[in-house]
Amino acid sequence: MASPYPDGDREKVASKLPSALQQALKVRAAELSLDIQDAVEAAINDWRHGTSGGAEVDTAGARSFSTWLPPGLYEQFKETCTDRGVSYTQGLAQSIRGWLDANPSPQHGARGTDPERKIVGNQKGGVGKTAISAGIGEAYAEAGKRVLIVDFDPQGHLSEQLGVPQIEPDHDSLVSHMCGDGSGDLRDLVVEIKDPRFEKRLHVLPACFDGFLLDAKIAVVAMQKRGFQKEAALELALRPLEADYDVIIVDCPPSLGIAMDAALYYGRRRRGEAAGGSGVVIPVLAEDSSATAYGMLAQQIEDLCEDLSLDIDYLGLVVNLYDSRRGYVATSSLDNWKSLGDPKVLAVIGDLKEQREAVRKRMPLLSYAPQSDQAEAMRQVARGATR
Template sequence: MTTPDSRGDREKVVSKLPSWLRQELKVRAVQHGIDMQDAVEAGITAWRALGSNLSPIDTSGAESFATFLPGRLWTGFRSDCKLRGVSLIQGLAQSVRVWLDSHPAPAVKRPDIVRRVVICNQKGGVGKTAVTAGTGEALAEDSTALVPVRVSKHFAALLEEDQEAANDPLALEDLPGLGQRVLLVDFDPQGHLTKQLGHAPLPMDGDSLTNHMAGDGKSSLSDLIVSIDEDRFGGRLHLLPACTDAFLLDVRLASVRAREAALERALTAVEPDYDVILIDCPPSLGLSMDAATYYGRRRPQEVPGNSGVLIVVQAEDSSADAYELLTSQIEDMRNDLALDVDYLGLVVNHYDARRGYIATSSLQSWMAIKDPRVVGIIGDLKEQKEAVRAKRPLLAYAPRCEQSVALRALAREISK
């Protein structure tokens, strides 16, 4: 069946494909940045040029599949299928397989230097933990599957207070997961990140990150790391759980040589296993924050923006006061130790325009700051709270919810 198409000489053609093969074609076409119809056209052209038939493909359960192809190509393809003694469905499946085999999935890009993202704000309750977990989850999603991502025009719609545009389903784009190997470090003695992801804090009488930072590690730090076992992360998402002994970290660091480098010394041994390490900082401006800032500094030969500080705020006045205190401490570290510390951006969390003028005007104030700039706006919705109650990662609990698609956009924004 063919239907004329107004776009050049192409016609709509309808046949059938197994759903698994169609999905593989859809993902691979996105990975290579081309339309599915162009991939099918290239596959049919290559199949027709073959000197012999390919091994049969199981097309049982094939479902309707429509695309646009040049009319002459489709007519010639139908004739070739008859000459070769294969059904149109089988010929199409083989053509798609030819294209897939000649266009393998691109390898996941690995950073030359492990990326270190320090997620911070000494003000409690702004949602640092949720942003840390969600960003790490978005970075670790399967690169061979498509996930919905909120495109950047969402920011403009929010600023214009146009909720209809902000919720426009066309503002979503299906993109392959990022496939990164991610370590989440719960650097907060309260252990919210650890508990939210369904794990128990490390026991006080055992080993911990605090012990390793103080030079008293009892075993390899890698022995403390646990995996977040959800299929969509494929073993790429790990957690270094918290221990309540971190309440004593500042006291213990006071007697440690080069204490600002203590976190780096502890994590160096596990860095080769990961592409990205995210630090969920405590609500503190003490020595632990100094150590986290130092860890996120730009290293020699590291490109700007590969690592740095990501600040989580809310659209209300007290966040502005806390922000000034935090950036003042970071600037002191920069100047006192001659460090290059990059700001990766601001994340406005728990945003809800229905809260009126304070929320919308505060958002505009954050957007007016150009360094660091706003790189994410995360809504205050029920799915995050439900995921915490279920002790599951948000992107596994509700992968298509508004918060999930916004967190994927944030992960891509800070990965540019």
């Protein structure tokens, strides 16, 4: 619907737009010193005059959105929607998505790349995924990078270890945003780790108990919504936050399901992105069961790359909790990991007390014991897992 603008040269348009796109539009227009109404006008004109509307956008949970457009433009826009067989909400979402893609953030332009995305995962539990995720995040923040660590494991160990409360069930969360049910800005859920060592650069997106049902929820959404790509759910949720960070680290659950597929997809090499910046860091142990779990994850990565024509880089292995006193099994397993060559072993981290003490104190390792061997190993992993 439309109503006259006070001075007559525009008319008010009331429609709907997903909250993530509303927020991204608001931020991008501010970055480019544009009025939102001028950005929307340009977006609609570009979309109407394009040969096609572009990829379908997930509009589930779209919320009220209004702006001012030149008289007649909204009617022309609706005619184009009808001709292309899409709803007005879908047409507007495609318009805004196209404009955002065509007008990148100056912050991204200055940095020359999307944030590096480190996916820390292994099907086997107890290998230290959480410790590695937190440790390399701390190392990057210590080195001056803006870091977001995503606690993607519903067990919430990373959140707990850093003293960040988990999100209760049925509240706005990463899971609700992945399912298109987000009720607010995902930024509002991000928690800063208040430690002078990191100078406000280290943030955590907490785990949520609803994550235990994520695979089932995503499967239901995929059946209900035409064009919904379940593997892209994590990326759709996190995209609006990317301009705020140089590195995004995802601490994954010990799973081979849809959640892991979504994390791996998020860590793929994007178009124009150099190899070795984003990808998968795999913590392992020096034992046979860890090798079996690694093989299962490698097969999942291979299948996903083949099915969706992706490139997912192995950033490296981290042999964690290593103790040569455990004898031949430990030493021979370490030799086997090193002999792989690709992926390379980024670091061998001993089974030492500092990490356990830091967890007990709910402190970042690099603050609790910055000079420890474990802290230095985390810095080594961070250096090795980047281009």
